[in-house]
Amino acid sequence: MIYFDNSSTTKPLQEVAESFQTVSEQYYGNTSSAHQFGLDAEKLLRKSSQQAGQLLGVGEDEIIFTSGGTEGNNLAIKGVALAYQNRGKHVITTAIEHPSVLESVRSLEALGFEVTVLPVGESGVLDVDAVSDALREDTILVSVMHVNNELGTIQPIKAIGQLLKNRAHTFFHVDMVQSFGKIDLSLNDCSVDLATISGHKIHGIKGTGLLFARKGIRLFPLFHGGGQQNDRRSGTENLGGIVSLVKAMRVMTEQKMHHPDHFRNLNHLMRIELESMDHVIINTMNDQADHILNFSIPHFKPEVVLHALEKRNIFVSTKSACASKKEEESPVLKAIGLPRNRTTSSIRVSFSYQNTEGEVELFTRALKKVIQELNKVMG
Amino acid sequence: MKEPIYLDHAATTPMHEEVIDAVSTCMRETFGNPSSIHQYGRQSRRLLDEARRTLANSIHAKEKDVYFTSGGTEADNLAVIGTALANRDKGNHIITSKVEHHAVLHAAEYLETIGFDVTYLPVDENGIVDVSTVASHLRDDTILVSVMMVNNEVGAIQPIREIGQLLNEHQAYFHTDAVQAYGLLPIDVTDLMVDLLTVSAHKINGPKGVGFLYSQPAVSVQPHLFGGSQERLKRPGTEALPLIKGMEKAVSLFKNDLAKEYEAYRTLFLDQLNTLGVKYSINGNLENASPAIVNLSFDGMNVESLLMNFDLEGIAASSGSACTAGSIESSHVLSAMYEQNDERLNSAIRFSFGLANNEGQIKEAAKRIANVISRLQ
Ligand SMILES: Cc1ncc(COP(=O)(O)O)c(C=O)c1O
Ligand SMILES: Cc1ncc(COP(=O)(O)O)c(C=O)c1O
Numbered sequence: 001m002i003y004f005d006n007s008s009t010t011k012p013l014q015e016v017a018e019s020f021q022t023v024s025e026q027y028y029g030n031t032s033s034a035h036q037f038g039l040d041a042e043k044l045l046r047k048s049s050q051q052a053g054q055l056l057g058v059g060e061d062e063i064i065f066t067s068g069g070t071e072g073n074n075l076a077i078k079g080v081a082l083a084y085q086n087r088g089k090h091v092i093t094t095a096i097e098h099p100s101v102l103e104s105v106r107s108l109e110a111l112g113f114e115v116t117v118l119p120v121g122e123s124g125v126l127d128v129d130a131v132s133d134a135l136r137e138d139t140i141l142v143s144v145m146h147v148n149n150e151l152g153t154i155q156p157i158k159a160i161g162q163l164l165k166n167r168a169h170t171f172f173h174v175d176m177v178q179s180f181g182k183i184d185l186s187l188n189d190c191s192v193d194l195a196t197i198s199g200h201k202i203h204g205i206k207g208t209g210l211l212f213a214r215k216g217i218r219l220f221p222l223f224h225g226g227g228q229q230n231d232r233r234s235g236t237e238n239l240g241g242i243v244s245l246v247k248a249m250r251v252m253t254e255q256k257m258h259h260p261d262h263f264r265n266l267n268h269l270m271r272i273e274l275e276s277m278d279h280v281i282i283n284t285m286n287d288q289a290d291h292i293l294n295f296s297i298p299h300f301k302p303e304v305v306l307h308a309l310e311k312r313n314i315f316v317s318t319k320s321a322c323a324s325k326k327e328e329e330s331p332v333l334k335a336i337g338l339p340r341n342r343t344t345s346s347i348r349v350s351f352s353y354q355n356t357e358g359e360v361e362l363f364t365r366a367l368k369k370v371i372q373e374l375n376k377v378m379g
Numbered sequence: 380m381k382e383p384i385y386l387d388h389a390a391t392t393p394m395h396e397e398v399i400d401a402v403s404t405c406m407r408e409t410f411g412n413p414s415s416i417h418q419y420g421r422q423s424r425r426l427l428d429e430a431r432r433t434l435a436n437s438i439h440a441k442e443k444d445v446y447f448t449s450g451g452t453e454a455d456n457l458a459v460i461g462t463a464l465a466n467r468d469k470g471n472h473i474i475t476s477k478v479e480h481h482a483v484l485h486a487a488e489y490l491e492t493i494g495f496d497v498t499y500l501p502v503d504e505n506g507i508v509d510v511s512t513v514a515s516h517l518r519d520d521t522i523l524v525s526v527m528m529v530n531n532e533v534g535a536i537q538p539i540r541e542i543g544q545l546l547n548e549h550q551a552y553f554h555t556d557a558v559q560a561y562g563l564l565p566i567d568v569t570d571l572m573v574d575l576l577t578v579s580a581h582k583i584n585g586p587k588g589v590g591f592l593y594s595q596p597a598v599s600v601q602p603h604l605f606g607g608s609q610e611r612l613k614r615p616g617t618e619a620l621p622l623i624k625g626m627e628k629a630v631s632l633f634k635n636d637l638a639k640e641y642e643a644y645r646t647l648f649l650d651q652l653n654t655l656g657v658k659y660s661i662n663g664n665l666e667n668a669s670p671a672i673v674n675l676s677f678d679g680m681n682v683e684s685l686l687m688n689f690d691l692e693g694i695a696a697s698s699g700s701a702c703t704a705g706s707i708e709s710s711h712v713l714s715a716m717y718e719q720n721d722e723r724l725n726s727a728i729r730f731s732f733g734l735a736n737n738e739g740q741i742k743e744a745a746k747r748i749a750n751v752i753s754r755l756q
Binding site: 003005008009010011012016017020021024025028029030032033034035036037038066067068069070071073074098099100103104106107198200205206207208222223224225226227234235236237238239240241303306307310315316317318 | 402406416420452482587686695
């Protein structure tokens, strides 16, 4: 099996599964309980926050554990917007954000917020000047993803951070769901105020994640209730999930350190092969994230290609998993102005640290065969 | 050190070993994203549908009316705030009770801050809401009534079916937080006439961080989270399949006679305390309560020193809900049941039974409690 769909979701690591199991067996207390079972659980929760903080270079009290990327993005955006609406009601984001950002931002419009959705142009990379131009006195939040999930473009987080650094009233949120553990981002150097991570994209468990929220930032809570996590996220903490998330973060961080060229090598190899193929047009520009490679095979239905590859035990995706059913056109490819024959025929390959060069070779060979066969059928 | 005895199952329960297996197996074998169209995705989708069916069956509901959430708190928030916001054109009034879990109470208080009118129903000295009180507060502009099925502090069972009947002809939707009832009391959403119902897995030996909201199709609910199109747009986010499979397993392990088993524990526990001459009074009424929860006040004692000493003796009990995040505040539930300076408020301890217990432990627990009480006297 060749699994090249790691941006949709990843296989939990053995260590992650073991962490979950151990915690579930040994620490079943409620972190809010005052007895030994609760105190043990609470201690483990603290330790997890500390470790997550260390891995991100931030403080333990800046970590909020969530149920995943969607909740993290909603909490960051709605949390800041509702807490600071007295300061201003303008929010900036980009046209290629994940729906959990875009729809959260749009939901604010009903509450009287004004939303600027910046286009990204043909490169798929946001122009920092566009952010600068869009900023207003009443802008309270800018939300820009680090790596785009469909195209793999890397956004200029550092430059935007610089731009916003001296604006005390404008917070900066970054969706790091697709980049954590693969592409460096220093939350401090980039002056990021809020950042989202999802467990299942980094070989953790689905339904786990965290939001980094810089100290001092008030967040209006999404959920009201027991006041867990310093009143920022009510609900009994999923301790097993939390410990396993931190484990996944640690393993990813180590792998990035030990295999800094892993994704580049896979990407180069695949690019060379794809470039030599008739019918294939690569959509992801050079020098973007190496673990995501998006290409189109115009005139072929991407689902047909996907299933033909699947028959050969190779798994890719046609567009982001959340959007798989509704629209025919990829909204992200559309946003960068690609013609319809490319926006409706795209295939996304996304790598993990477990993938190998051998797999890339098998894949490209299989893809050539698939294209040949389909050409024949279409005559 | 003495073997600790866990008598705090209403705060959370240990995961059943078969549940841990189910979660682990799912992580190993079915890791696809249910939204992916390839076989890994389809396999995940199949398991997700299967779980939804099991859970729907457990409350005699239809599959499509079950929405997975990250737990009881999220489901309560979605039910209370989501229903209120989506039905504002029909009215501005909401009814709930003074003894709800904070997930409902604080959600209702939030609604007040944005202009909703909320009535918090009183309870009797057993912690029970009277149906006639619901009736007398019902108005033409009432859009939602939220009353829990079993109270988490004293175990009081609320007259859900009667309230459901009362509301049958009224526009108001009826939500019940069934977190503490699920698995112990029979639940049939049609028979109970509830429109929305909350469940949390970690109270039934399932995983933490997962639960579901039942919502019948005619109820419009404004989503709390925005994003992908999962859970028919009511609750976006990649589905937490391993946790959901764990919850499904926990439900498949439900036993019909569980209530009897816990009732036997409760009877044994109180008998032992009596035999050992411990002076206590019961908060609430045993006839109309979950057998898994018993809340006792120890005359002349104080909660903090009781809890500390119980803990030293290896008895894990609680002062009420675990969810007041570590602080020992006086219970809003007992405050609603009793006069303001009732002695019983200062010495109330909740004991709750479950999977971690056996008969021997219950006897041993009573013995240790008796020791603590006589020492503190
Ligand atoms: C960029 C990005 N942000 C957010 C999410 C949502 O994360 P989750 O699936 O954990 O809710 C995803 C994945 O679905 C994503 O790719
Ligand atoms: C009655 C009741 N409702 C809701 C909840 C909240 O559920 P969760 O801990 O899954 O958020 C609890 C427990 O904490 C509860 O006892």
